[in-house]
Amino acid sequence: LGLMFKIIGLIYRTVRYLTLQQILYRVLYALKLNGAFRYKFSLDSKHPLISFPFVHQNLSYHKELNEFSFLNKKVCFSDKIDWNFSENGKLWTYNLCYLDFINQKNLETTKVTEILNGFYTGYDTIISGKDPYPTSLRIMNLIKLMSNGKHYHDDNLSKILFSDLRRLLKSVEYHLLGNHVLENGFALYFAVHAYPTNHKLRNKAIKILRKELEEQILNDGAHFERSLMYHQIILSRLLECISLSKSNPHEWNSSFLDFLISKAEKMLGWLNSITERGQVFIRFNDSIEGISPTTFEILRFSKYLELNSISTTLTDSGFRKFKVNDLLMITNTGRIISDYQPGHSHANTFSFLLFDKTKPIIVDPGISTYENNRLRLQQRSTTNHNTININGINNNEVWSSFRVGRRAKVKIIQEHTDYLKAVHNGYSHINLLHSRSWKVEEKSIRILDELIGKSAIGEFNIHLHPEVKVQKISSYKVLLNDNLIIEVNSNAPLEISSYDYAVGFNRLKKSLKIHGQFQNKTETLITIV
Numbered sequence: 001l002g003l004m005f006k007i008i009g010l011i012y013r014t015v016r017y018l019t020l021q022q023i024l025y026r027v028l029y030a031l032k033l034n035g036a037f038r039y040k041f042s043l044d045s046k047h048p049l050i051s052f053p054f055v056h057q058n059l060s061y062h063k064e065l066n067e068f069s070f071l072n073k074k075v076c077f078s079d080k081i082d083w084n085f086s087e088n089g090k091l092w093t094y095n096l097c098y099l100d101f102i103n104q105k106n107l108e109t110t111k112v113t114e115i116l117n118g119f120y121t122g123y124d125t126i127i128s129g130k131d132p133y134p135t136s137l138r139i140m141n142l143i144k145l146m147s148n149g150k151h152y153h154d155d156n157l158s159k160i161l162f163s164d165l166r167r168l169l170k171s172v173e174y175h176l177l178g179n180h181v182l183e184n185g186f187a188l189y190f191a192v193h194a195y196p197t198n199h200k201l202r203n204k205a206i207k208i209l210r211k212e213l214e215e216q217i218l219n220d221g222a223h224f225e226r227s228l229m230y231h232q233i234i235l236s237r238l239l240e241c242i243s244l245s246k247s248n249p250h251e252w253n254s255s256f257l258d259f260l261i262s263k264a265e266k267m268l269g270w271l272n273s274i275t276e277r278g279q280v281f282i283r284f285n286d287s288i289e290g291i292s293p294t295t296f297e298i299l300r301f302s303k304y305l306e307l308n309s310i311s312t313t314l315t316d317s318g319f320r321k322f323k324v325n326d327l328l329m330i331t332n333t334g335r336i337i338s339d340y341q342p343g344h345s346h347a348n349t350f351s352f353l354l355f356d357k358t359k360p361i362i363v364d365p366g367i368s369t370y371e372n373n374r375l376r377l378q379q380r381s382t383t384n385h386n387t388i389n390i391n392g393i394n395n396n397e398v399w400s401s402f403r404v405g406r407r408a409k410v411k412i413i414q415e416h417t418d419y420l421k422a423v424h425n426g427y428s429h430i431n432l433l434h435s436r437s438w439k440v441e442e443k444s445i446r447i448l449d450e451l452i453g454k455s456a457i458g459e460f461n462i463h464l465h466p467e468v469k470v471q472k473i474s475s476y477k478v479l480l481n482d483n484l485i486i487e488v489n490s491n492a493p494l495e496i497s498s499y500d501y502a503v504g505f506n507r508l509k510k511s512l513k514i515h516g517q518f519q520n521k522t523e524t525l526i527t528i529v
Contacts, residue, residue, distance in 0.1 A: 010397070010399065010405050013397060013405035013406050014399075014403050014404065014405045017339045017340050017342070017407075018340050019177070019340045021174055021177075022174065022175050022176070022177060022340060024174075025174040025175035026175040029171070029175055034170045034171055046158070046194060046195060047193070047194060047195060047196050047197070048152065049143070049146055049147040049152075049193060049194055049248060050147065050247045050248050051147045051148050051149065051247070052147055052240075052243045052244045052246070052247035052248065053243050053247075053301070053304065054103075054144055054240045054243060054244075055236045055239065055240060055293045055297060055298070055301055056103070056105070057100045057101075057103075057293075058290075059101075059104055059106070060095070060100070060101050060104075061101035061104060061107070063106070063107060063111055066078070066081070068081075068095075068096060068101070070088075070092050070095035070096065071088070071089075071091060071092055071095065071504075071505035071506055072504050072505055072506045072507045073088045073092060073506055075087075075088065075092075080118055080122075081096075081115070081118055081119075083096065083097060083119065083122050083125075083126050083129055084125070084126060084127050084128065084129070086128070088506075089369075089370070089371050090128055090370075090371075091370050091505075093128045093129065094128060094129070094131070094133065094134045096129070097126065097128065097129030097134045097138060098134055098137040098138055098141060099115075099119070099137075099138045099141045099142065100137065100141050102115060102116070102141060102142075102145050103141060103144050103145055109150050109151070112145065112150075112151065113151070113154065113156075116151075116154060116156045116157055116160065117156055119156075119160060120156040120159055120160055123159075123160065123163065130167065132167075132168055132171045132172065132173045132180070132184055133173070133180055133183060133184075135164045135167060135168050135187070136168060136183040136184050136186065136187035137183065137187070138160075138164060139161065139164050139165060139168065139187040139188075139190060139191055140186060140187050140190045140237075140240070142157055142160060142161050142164075143161075143190040143191060143193070143194055143244075144190075145157065146161075146194060147244075161191070161194075165188075165191055165201070168184060168187060168188070169188075169201070169204065172184045172185075172204075172208065176341060177212075177340060177341050178216070178225060178338055178340075178341030178343070178344075179216075179223070179225060179230050179233070179234060179344075181208065181212055182208075182209070182212050182213070182216065182234055182237075183237070184208065185205055185208030185209040185212060186209070186237045186238075186240075186241060188201060188204055188205035188208065189205040189206070189209060189241055189244075190240075190241070190244060191205070192205050192253075193244055193245070193248045193250075193253075196250055196252070202252060206256055209241075209256075209260075210256075210259065213238075213259075213260075213263045216234075216338075217263050217266060217267060218270075218315075218316035218317055218337070219315060219316045220269075220270055220312045220313065220314055220315045220316045220317050221266035221267050221268070221269045221270030221271070221273075221310065221312050222267075222270045222274075222316065222317035222319075223235075223267070224337045224338045225285070225286075225337075225338045225341065225344050225345070226284065226285050226317055226318065226319075226334060226336075226337060226338075226345070227284070227285040227286050227287045227344050228271075228274065228275070228281065228282050228283070228284070228287045228292075229286060229287040229288060229291055229292045230286070230287075230292070230344060231267065231270070231271065232271070232292035232293055232294075232295065232298060233291075233292045233293075234267075235264065235267045235268070235271065235298055236292065236293045236297075236298055236301070238260060238263060238264045238267065239264055239298065239301050239302060239305060239307075241260055242257065242260050242261060242264060242305055242307070243301075243305060245257045245260070246305065261307060264302070264307055265307055265308050265309060265310045266310050266312070268298075268299070268302055268307065268308075268309040268310065269309050269310040269311055269312035270312050270314075270317065271295055271298065271299075271309075272299070272309050273311075273312055273313075273314060273321075274314070274317075274319060274321075274330070275295045276328065276358070277295070277299070278294065278295035278296045278299060279358040280328065280330075280353075280355050280358055280360070281295075282319070282330055282353060282364075283353070283363065283364035283365075283366045284319070284332050284346070284348060284351065284353075284364060285344050285345050285346050285348065286344035286345075286346070286367055287364075287366070287367070288366045288367050288368070288502060288504055288505065289504065290504045290505075291504075291505070316334075316337070317334055317337075318332060318333050318334010318335065318337075318410065319331065319332060319333075319334060320333055320415075320420055320438075322418070322420075322438060322440050322445060323440075324440055324441075324442075324443065324444065324445055324528065325443065325528055326356055326357045326528075327354065327355070327356060327445070327484075327526075327528060328354070328355040328357075329352055329353065329354050329355075329438070329445055329526075330352065330353045330355075331350070331351075331352040331420065331438060332348055332349065332350065332351045332352065333349075333350060333410055333412065333420065333422045334410060335349070335407065335408060335409055335410045335424075336396060336404065336407045336408075339407070342402075342403075342404040342407070343401075343402030343403070343404075344402070345380075345396065345398070345404055346379075346380045346381075346384075346385065346396070346398065347380060347381055347382040347385070347394035347395050347396040347397075347398045347426075348364070348382070348385040348387060348395075348396075349387060349395045349396060349408045349410060349424045349426055349434075350387045350388070350395075350422070350424065350434065350436045351364065351385035351386045351387040352386050352387075352438070352447075353386070354526065356481070356483070356484070359465075359467075360465045361464065361465060361468055361480060361481070361484065362386055362462055362463065362464060362465075363463055363464065363465045363501070364384075364385060364386070364463065365379065365384050365385075365463050365499060365500065365501050365502055365511075366379070366501065366502035366503075367379050367502055367505070368500075368502040368503075368504065368505055368506055368507060368508055369505065369506065370401055370402075371401065372400055372401040376401050377398070377399070379502070380394075380398040381394055381398065382394045382395045382396075383459070383461060384461075384463075384499075385461070385463075386460075386461060386462055386463055387436075387460075387461075388434055388436070388449050388451070388458045388459065388460055389458070389459050389461075390427055390430065390432060390451070390456055390457070390458050390459070391457075392459075393427065393430065394426075395408050395424065395426030395427060395434065396408050396426055406426070406429065407426075408424040408425060408426030409424065409425050410422055410423070410424045411423050411424070413435070413437075414437075417440075418439065418440035419437070419438070419439050419440070420437065420438050421435065421436070421437035421438075422435070422436060422437075423435040423436075423452070427451075431453045431454055432451050432452065432453040432454065432456055433451070433452040433453055434449070434450075434451060434452075434458075435448075435449070435450040435451075435452055436448065436449050436450075443527055443528045444525055444526055444527040444528065445525075445526045446523065446524070446525050446526075447523070447524040447525075447526070448521075448522075448523050448524075449518070449521065449522050449523075449524075450520065450521050451520045451521070455519065455520060456519070456520060457517055457518070457519055458517065458518055458519075458520070458522070459515065459516070459517050459518075460488070460490075460515060460516060460517075460518065460522065460524070461513055461514070461515045462486065462513060462514040462515065462524075463499060463501070463511070463513045464480070464511055464512050464513060464514070465501070465511065466501050466509050466510070466511040468480050468481055468511075468512070469481050469482065470496060470512050470514075472494070472496060473485070475493035475494060476488050476489065476490065476493065476494055477494075478494060478496070478514055479529075482529070483528060483529050484526065484527070484528060484529065485525075485526070485527045485529055486514060486524065486525070486526055487524070487525045487527070488514075488516060488522060488523070488524050488525075489522060489523040489524075489525075490516050490517065490518040490522045491517065491518050491519050491522075492516050492517045492518070493516065494514055494515075494516045495514070495515055495516055496512055496513070496514055497512070497513060497515065498510050498511065498512060498513070499511060499512070499513045
């Protein structure tokens with residue numbers, strides 16, 4: 001009975017943040033009532049598209065071997081492609097059904113036609129690939145292909161596109177929102193340029209993008225899910241919409257183009273600031289290298305489009321930067337902002353990263369899976385980040401693959417150029433608050449942690465990059481790379497142990513972390529030798 005009440009409480013603390021729109025559409029989609037949404041939908045008036053530049057993805061298809069490589073897992077199909085291949089997880093199947101590889105520069109027209117024929121032949125039996133998210137990405141890839149002119153008259157391309165669009169219009173992911181509904185909107189906006197006389201399609205695309213971009217792009221330019229990886233994905237998609245509209249001007253897209261440009265330039269400003277113009281990659285929340293276009297690729301593309309990067313101060317996103325000589329520290333003093341869609345958030349309140357010039361020293365272990373398993377829970381947990389946990393309890397109640405129950409609220413107590421103090425209530429249910437401050441000194445950064453409320457034992461973790469050399473000098477002092485000293489004033493000696501550092505999806509590497517315990521208060525000093 002006690003377990004049942006715990007589960008009920010967890011579910012309540014999770015669903016209480018959902019919007020009425022999400023709840024309504026979850027019911028509609030669960031009961032399969034979306035078929036009641038009627039659209040008189042015709043794509044008879046296909047408009048010739050002028051080719052437009054877009055962001056090219058990494059090569060994922062080896063045509064000679066009929067081999068696909070996604071998420072660091074390769075699959076070779078000896079005969080026809082199995083579009084429902086599921087042995088590597090749902091995300092791998094999604095990647096296969098995105099069809100982004102049809103725009104690889106090394107694929108000849110006949111091979112692309114063969115792939116499209118195979119996809120259309122098996123279309124009725126496709127399962128996961130018909131979900132709204134992969135459908136949206138596939139629509140954009142088909143429009144890109146159509147714009148090059150070689151496949152403009154491809155009958156199977158048109159049939160796939162028609163079926164995908166008709167289904168997407170009835171299944172926009174209003175039950176999820178967040179980056180998913182943005183991708184739906186981008187896909188519809190792409191399609192409008194191929195079928196500009198379809199006013200319903202046009203109005204829906206613009207309505208979705210205007211509403212969601214206004215809400216999801218924060219004042220400092222960050223995407224509200226606070227993940228660099230998704231920020232880069234969404235920004236690159238936004239840039240492609242701008243490129244598409246500039247190359248295919250219409251009276252209807254001219255004013256909306258200004259709106260898209262204004263959002264892109266804000267996002268560019270935040271990207272420039274948080275990555276030091278592409279010099280570093282921050283792994284807060286669901287972020288890992290190798291999935292999204294790089295900052296350099298995005299900046300190069302934005303320059304081609306003649307866009308400006310609007311200078312920004314880090315505010316709403318909750319991230320802050322401190323610099324001491326060649327050291328760069330980036331802190332996470334923000335809360336979960338996308339309350340109704342926290343699926344890519346971690347229990348990482350008050351975590352931080354440290355770079356020596358551009359070299360990562362103190363890191364976030366990163367992510368290697370989206371599967372609902374123990375590894376996914378570990379990678380989202382507080383112990384997997386450079387912050388304080390109490391008795392192994394998460395400071396945000398992450399569970400399942402993409403769920404969050406209780407969320408920590410953050411209050412900034414004091415903030416200056418070289419000092420920041422904040423407190424969060426992620427442990428208020430056990431009658432504790434966690435206060436952390438960062439202070440920049442001449443050759444060091446001083447971090448002070450306090451557990452407020454009652455006598456308690458806290459645990460800190462400092463995760464190191466696999467290439468960092470570690471030498472323990474004393475029970476409370478460690479030397480890193482011969483030029484950095486970490487000294488901790490705590491109640492127990494420091495320990496050094498191994499952890500799994502995510503190199504990418506489905507790829508882990510052993511590294512070292514510094515950890516220890518303290519009672520109520522501890523101070524960490526990071527000093528340049």
